Amino acid sequence: PGDSRSTSKRKVIAVVGGGLVGALNACYFAKRGCGVELFESREDIRQAKIVRGRSINLALSHRGRQALKHVGMEEKIVSKGIPMNARMIHSLEGKRSPIPYGKKGQYILSVDRANLNKELLTAAEEYPNTKLNFGHKLLDWSIESGAMTFLRSDGTKMEIKADLIVGCDGAFSAIRKQFLRQSRFNYSQTYIPHGYMELTMPPKNGDFAMEPNFLHIWPRNSFMMIALPNLDKTFTCTLFMPFEEFEKITTGEQVLEFFQTYFPDSIPLLGEDALKRDFFRLPAQAMVSVKCSPYHMGNKCVIMGDAAHAVVPFYGQGMNAGFEDCLVFNEIMDQLNEDFNAVLPEYTRIRVPDDHAIADLAMYNYIEMRAHVNSKWFIFRKYLDNFLHFFMPNKIIPLYTMVTFTRTRYHEAVQRWQWQNKVINWSLFLCGTISAVGGTFLLIRHLPQSPSLLVDQLWARVQVLKGF
Numbered sequence: 224p225g226d227s228r229s230t231s232k233r234k235v236i237a238v239v240g241g242g243l244v245g246a247l248n249a250c251y252f253a254k255r256g257c258g259v260e261l262f263e264s265r266e267d268i269r270q271a272k273i274v275r276g277r278s279i280n281l282a283l284s285h286r287g288r289q290a291l292k293h294v295g296m297e298e299k300i301v302s303k304g305i306p307m308n309a310r311m312i313h314s315l316e317g318k319r320s321p322i323p324y325g326k327k328g329q330y331i332l333s334v335d336r337a338n339l340n341k342e343l344l345t346a347a348e349e350y351p352n353t354k355l356n357f358g359h360k361l362l363d364w365s366i367e368s369g370a371m372t373f374l375r376s377d378g379t380k381m382e383i384k385a386d387l388i389v390g391c392d393g394a395f396s397a398i399r400k401q402f403l404r405q406s407r408f409n410y411s412q413t414y415i416p417h418g419y420m421e422l423t424m425p426p427k428n429g430d431f432a433m434e435p436n437f438l439h440i441w442p443r444n445s446f447m448m449i450a451l452p453n454l455d456k457t458f459t460c461t462l463f464m465p466f467e468e469f470e471k472i473t474t475g476e477q478v479l480e481f482f483q484t485y486f487p488d489s490i491p492l493l494g495e496d497a498l499k500r501d502f503f504r505l506p507a508q509a510m511v512s513v514k515c516s517p518y519h520m521g522n523k524c525v526i527m528g529d530a531a532h533a534v535v536p537f538y539g540q541g542m543n544a545g546f547e548d549c550l551v552f553n554e555i556m557d558q559l560n561e562d563f564n565a566v567l568p569e570y571t572r573i574r575v576p577d578d579h580a581i582a583d584l585a586m587y588n589y590i591e592m593r594a595h596v597n598s599k600w601f602i603f604r605k606y607l608d609n610f611l612h613f614f615m616p617n618k619i620i621p622l623y624t625m626v627t628f629t630r631t632r633y634h635e636a637v638q639r640w641q642w643q644n645k646v647i648n649w650s651l652f653l654c655g656t657i658s659a660v661g662g663t664f665l666l667i668r669h670l671p672q673s674p675s676l677l678v679d680q681l682w683a684r685v686q687v688l689k690g691f
């Protein structure tokens with residue numbers, strides 16, 4: 224087989240998967256001076272028409288931006304993103320409640336998935352030490368030799384070796400398949416009963432149909448819908464609903480009936496005909512949560528992004544976590560002088576707890592939103608968060624703020640949130656007890672007579688009232 228392993232000092236990295244994380248990783252390794260060969264099963268999306276079936280836009284937040292910043296891509300991506308400074312909660316009655324994310328600089332960005340992927344591929348390609356191979360699908364690889372077998376779009380096969388294989392081939396990773404054959408490799412996957420469907424909300428009179436700088440949310444317990452703005456003044460609405468509910472809706476009239484019941488304010492904005500058409504354009508897509516460890520095999524291979532940790536999208540963190548994987552791996556490469564024997568196990572040791580934490584958080588959010596969260600509860604919770612944070616800014620930091628607007632390690636954010644909840648619950652218990660004791664004391668203290676006399680007086684009044 225072709226052997227790309229370096230004879231010189233320069234290491235050759237094979238990045239498998241040219242999606243968001245693979246393309247960014249190619250930039251990271253190329254910037255480091257490695258020889259990078261990226262292999263992507265699809266044809267070059269920069270030449271192909273738009274690929275359907277993945278979310279059209281995504282929420283980019285602090286972790287992802289920091290990762291892009293390291294390879295000089297933050298400005299380019301942010302300039303094509305639309306800031307969302309607050310949530311806009313839509314009630315069943317059509318009332319809209321804006322709830323800011325927090326301080327001025329705290330906003331998330333709606334970015335176009337295809338454009339982001341194209342920009343990252345082009346950035347990777349600009350490095351002289353990078354080669355992008357499209358139409359190359361990894362079939363198998365050997366943990367012992369590190370040899371990889373690719374099926375090319377012309378039907379031929381090719382084998383190559385590299386100094387390091389970086390598996391960024393998504394939730395159904397072929398790289399990870401080999402990991403599953405190894406002992407002591409832990410793996411779990413969960414398909415949730417909800418599916419998702421994307422609908423497009425067109426511009427109205429040439430402008431956005433709703434306020435553009437918001438993450439629009441219609442929380443209806445087990446039905447949820449969100450809308451993120453696009454540069455072409457459309458919104459991409461994502462409807463989350465149990466598959467069994469999707470399956471009950473088989474006619475255009477039933478679509479309208481459903482939206483009239485749960486999301487009435489969105490019907491005139493989506494357009495009745497477009498809604499009836501779009502709803503049946505693609506089937507609802509499944510959502511899977513994947514957790515595994517370790518993330519590496521020997522000194523040969525490491526997995527990142529959805530290949531290592533596919534998360535349900537109820538925190539808007541999947542891509543942000545995958546981008547942060549690249550940043551963390553790079554930081555460890557610097558610390559351990561690119562010694563793969565040390566870097567790979569250290570990456571697993573550091574990153575597994577954090578990616579498991581965000582996978583659990585996203586699932587927790589899904590379960591919490593599905594069970595409790597309607598618009599009133601959503602608004603109450605967020606006002607409570609903001610109220611507590613306002614009065615105790617260094618004591619109480621909302622979990623969503625830590626996850627979305629800081630690089631606090633995900634597992635530390637969860638630990639802090641659990642501690643904060645204890646403090647809040649204790650404080651509420653204490654306040655409750657103090658006011659109960661205090662109230663009773665005041666009642667007894669300022670009563671003119673003994674309590675029994677008071678009861679007689681109250682009873683007499685009841686008899687009088689009974690007489691009316």
Ligand SMILES: Cc1cc2nc3c(=O)[nH]c(=O)nc-3n(C[C@H](O)[C@H](O)[C@H](O)COP(=O)(O)OP(=O)(O)OC[C@H]3O[C@@H](n4cnc5c(N)ncnc54)[C@H](O)[C@@H]3O)c2cc1C
Pocket residue numbers: 239240241242243244245262263264265278280281282283359360361362391392393394395396397398419461527528529530536539540541542543544545
């Ligand atoms: C509905 C929905 C909404 C989301 N919203 C957000 C959001 O708001 N914010 C956020 O941060 N994240 C969000 N995500 C998550 C985000 O989409 C993923 O975390 C992200 O795409 C992961 O990137 P990746 O590169 O690891 O995997 P992918 O994007 O899946 O890319 C994997 C690539 O590998 C290629 N590939 C697969 N198998 C092979 C093979 N055998 N050989 C070669 N190539 C192969 C694929 O063609 C693909 O190009 C959302 C996800 C969904 C489903």
Ligand SMILES: Cc1cnn(-c2ccc(OCc3ccccc3)c(C(=O)O)c2)c1-c1ccc(Cl)c(F)c1
Pocket residue numbers: 282310331438440447448449463536537538539588591592596600601604605623
């Ligand atoms: C794409 C994206 C980016 N961030 N978020 C997000 C997620 C959860 C949130 O709160 C959880 C909560 C609210 C109220 C009570 C408990 C928990 C908030 C928030 O605080 O605004 C924002 C999403 C998103 C993704 C899917 C759905 Cl269904 C959704 F509604 C939003």
